[in-house]
Amino acid sequence: MKSLGSIRRSFAPWADPASKPFISVKNVTKKFGDFTAVDDLSLNIYTREFFALLGASGCGKSTLLRMLAGFEQPTSGEIILDGQSLAGIPPYRRPVNMMFQSYALFPHMTVETNIAFGLKQDGMPKADIAERVGQMLKLVKLEKFAKRKPHQLSGGQRQRVALARSLAKRPKVLLLDEPLGALDKKLREETQFELMDLQQELGLTFVVVTHDQEEAMTMADRIAVMSHGKVVQVATPAEIYEAPNSRFVADFIGDVNIFDGAVSAAENGYLRIETGDGFPIRMASPEKPAVGAKAAVAIRPEKIRVTRQPPAHAPVNAVEGEIWDIGYLGDMTVFHIRLKDGRVVKASSLNAVRAVEDPFGYDQQVWISFGEDAGVVLKD
Amino acid sequence: MGNWSRFNIASIVLGFGFLYLPIVLLVIFSFNESKLVTVWAGFSTKWYAQLWHNQALLDAAWVTIRVALISATCATVLGTLAALALVRYTRFRGRMLFSGMVYAPLVMPEVITGLSLLLLFVAIGLDRGFWTITLAHITFTMCFVAVVVQSRLLSFDQSIEEAALDLGATPVRTFFAITLPVIAPAVFSGWVLAFTLSLDDLVISSFTTGPGATTLPMKIYSQVRLGVTPEINAICTILIGIVAIGVIVASVVTKQREAQRERDERAAFAQ
Numbered sequence: 001m002k003s004l005g006s007i008r009r010s011f012a013p014w015a016d017p018a019s020k021p022f023i024s025v026k027n028v029t030k031k032f033g034d035f036t037a038v039d040d041l042s043l044n045i046y047t048r049e050f051f052a053l054l055g056a057s058g059c060g061k062s063t064l065l066r067m068l069a070g071f072e073q074p075t076s077g078e079i080i081l082d083g084q085s086l087a088g089i090p091p092y093r094r095p096v097n098m099m100f101q102s103y104a105l106f107p108h109m110t111v112e113t114n115i116a117f118g119l120k121q122d123g124m125p126k127a128d129i130a131e132r133v134g135q136m137l138k139l140v141k142l143e144k145f146a147k148r149k150p151h152q153l154s155g156g157q158r159q160r161v162a163l164a165r166s167l168a169k170r171p172k173v174l175l176l177d178e179p180l181g182a183l184d185k186k187l188r189e190e191t192q193f194e195l196m197d198l199q200q201e202l203g204l205t206f207v208v209v210t211h212d213q214e215e216a217m218t219m220a221d222r223i224a225v226m227s228h229g230k231v232v233q234v235a236t237p238a239e240i241y242e243a244p245n246s247r248f249v250a251d252f253i254g255d256v257n258i259f260d261g262a263v264s265a266a267e268n269g270y271l272r273i274e275t276g277d278g279f280p281i282r283m284a285s286p287e288k289p290a291v292g293a294k295a296a297v298a299i300r301p302e303k304i305r306v307t308r309q310p311p312a313h314a315p316v317n318a319v320e321g322e323i324w325d326i327g328y329l330g331d332m333t334v335f336h337i338r339l340k341d342g343r344v345v346k347a348s349s350l351n352a353v354r355a356v357e358d359p360f361g362y363d364q365q366v367w368i369s370f371g372e373d374a375g376v377v378l379k380d
Numbered sequence: 381m382g383n384w385s386r387f388n389i390a391s392i393v394l395g396f397g398f399l400y401l402p403i404v405l406l407v408i409f410s411f412n413e414s415k416l417v418t419v420w421a422g423f424s425t426k427w428y429a430q431l432w433h434n435q436a437l438l439d440a441a442w443v444t445i446r447v448a449l450i451s452a453t454c455a456t457v458l459g460t461l462a463a464l465a466l467v468r469y470t471r472f473r474g475r476m477l478f479s480g481m482v483y484a485p486l487v488m489p490e491v492i493t494g495l496s497l498l499l500l501f502v503a504i505g506l507d508r509g510f511w512t513i514t515l516a517h518i519t520f521t522m523c524f525v526a527v528v529v530q531s532r533l534l535s536f537d538q539s540i541e542e543a544a545l546d547l548g549a550t551p552v553r554t555f556f557a558i559t560l561p562v563i564a565p566a567v568f569s570g571w572v573l574a575f576t577l578s579l580d581d582l583v584i585s586s587f588t589t590g591p592g593a594t595t596l597p598m599k600i601y602s603q604v605r606l607g608v609t610p611e612i613n614a615i616c617t618i619l620i621g622i623v624a625i626g627v628i629v630a631s632v633v634t635k636q637r638e639a640q641r642e643r644d645e646r647a648a649f650a651q
């Protein structure tokens with residue numbers, strides 16, 4: 001497999017003010033009767049980007065995708081694709097293809113004719129169709145299954161046919177609605193990397209819907225976190241994880257400890273926050289809220305250290321507690337530590353060596369502590 | 381079905397006897413040598429042979445078959461479209477009224493359907509005959525087709541139509557390339573149903589007929605008033621045969637497709 005890392009690192013058209021978005025969603029609202037499924041949503045997606053829409057069930061991801069494909073019309077707002085408004089253009093004239101959540105294979109056609117369907121609609125010569133279908137079958141490793149009908153395939157094979165069919169026309173944009181939803185964990189992880197390779201190889205723009213955050217983090221260049229029809233944050237996976245812009249995003253992606261408190265001092269890019277859990281926090285922050293303003297600090301479990309002795313900077317960014325629960329996951333261990341006021345803090349540590357000489361035990365008194373840039377200050 | 385108790389056997393015999401005894405008698409007596417319908421005088425197929433010389437009866441049969449073919453085909457087209465409209469456009473105004481109107485003929489007394497159609501044809505000055513019968517049959521069989529097709533459409537996964545549109549097929553192409561092939565067995569069953577209903581209709585045909593257009597049931601009915609002949613028994617036996625074959629074919633087609641599907645699925649999981 002090629003190394004994606006080097007290509008990906010230099011790929012950031014969204015940071016370049018000169019680059020033009022390929023898909024532009026402008027203030028789009030979609031209402032079903034009184035219910036607002038998508039609420040004044042704006043997004044830019046760039047050529048060759050792998051873009052993920054992430055959110056809880058019912059937050060409007062599929063609805064947004066269906067508006068891109070042309071199955072739903074926005075109640076208000078506009079979608080621009082490659083400089084052209086999509087308003088009034090029916091699905092069969094849009095240069096986008098979609099891979100459906102349910103695969104939607106044609107039950108009365110073989111794998112081959114399923115894949116050829118879109119090409120036939122374009123009036124492609126027979127020989128070319130046969131060649132392209134052959135390529136697609138090879139791509140998804142289904143050469144042996146060309147003559148089968150969909151109900152003669154396993155779930156994973158069907159998913160590959162759906163993918164091949166949506167890729168056959170080489171669309172400018174491929175929309176994928178929960179493409180890996182029906183696969184088991186191992187196949188899912190394999191396919192994630194296959195999809196990424198494919199997208200790089202063919203140079204396509206992918207918009208993928210998922211409610212699996214790990215999947216979004218693995219595959220996407222950027223992630224849009226959605227909630228109740230709105231986009232809460234659009235950023236790279238690392239930014240979303242390390243610098244969530246709100247309590248919702250911090251809570252939605254991964255595990256997090258949130259300490260609520262009030263700002264007591266602000267100087268040199270650092271804030272001092274008196275928390276309700278009985279210890280002060282000093283945290284780096286570009287913002288400068290007024291003294292007395294409410295603030296919350298979000299800290300990921302892996303950034304919290306667990307020690308027997310208090311650190312030098314105690315009591316700032318450090319507090320005593322008791323080990324309440326230990327979860328051994330193999331690659332790492334998760335500690336639940338109970339503070340004096342009863343609140344439980346999650347900390348995790350990598351098991352870098354096979355056997356620790358003197359491991360932590362239940363009910364042990366310990367200190368938890370973290371650095372001055374370990375967390376992020378949330379405004380709300 | 382484990383225990384064949386006497387009660388079970390008795391109820392089955394009684395039920396089937398009640399349903400089929402008259403028909404069985406009719407079939408048996410169609411092979412009777414004697415001209416007297418109620419006296420058995422040995423086996424013979426002469427009445428079937430005689431049918432071929434009864435020009436009036438043959439004409440009536442020919443009219444009936446033409447009416448049934450044309451009306452079943454038109455009713456299938458219209459009924460399928462009505463079913464599509466009812467299932468797909470769930471939010472149009474007056475949908476309840478429309479669906480009620482499509483299904484009303486199912487429970488409407490045939491006399492009323494026939495009479496109202498007759499009044500309509502008279503009012504618009506249509507010459508009564510072959511085409512008025514055909515039109516009337518389209519009207520009353522269409523709702524049966526609609527019911528059959530609608531029940532299939534309710535379990536139809538609409539995302540495959542969206543997939544076709546997405547791949548560049550126009551709505552019309554999508555209908556013919558995707559929707560129709562998938563619902564074809566139901567459409568075919570609807571056609572067979574409409575065909576058999578049209579074949580043995582008497583009441584509505586009688587109301588809407590005109591000079592020169594006599595269907596087989598009408599012919600049989602008028603002859604029976606002069607006395608039942610073995611010839612009538614013979615033609616009825618043939619009719620029963622056609623209808624039975626139609627019903628059996630329709631159900632076998634459906635069954636076989638299901639069985640095939642199950643086999644295929646088992647094969648897919650076995651690998």
Ligand SMILES: Nc1ncnc2c1ncn2[C@@H]1O[C@H](COP(=O)(O)OP(=O)(O)OP(=O)(O)O)[C@@H](O)[C@H]1O
Pocket residue numbers: 032035037055056057058059060061062063064211
């Ligand atoms: N045709 C429709 N009519 C009425 N309400 C709809 C329709 N389609 C979607 N909705 C509603 O809009 C909301 C968003 O639906 P959508 O399918 O976009 O969710 P989603 O984010 O894709 O969820 P999931 O992860 O479960 O697929 C839901 O509350 C849904 O009930």
Ligand SMILES: [Mg+2]
Pocket residue numbers: 061062063101177
């Ligand atoms: Mg969805």
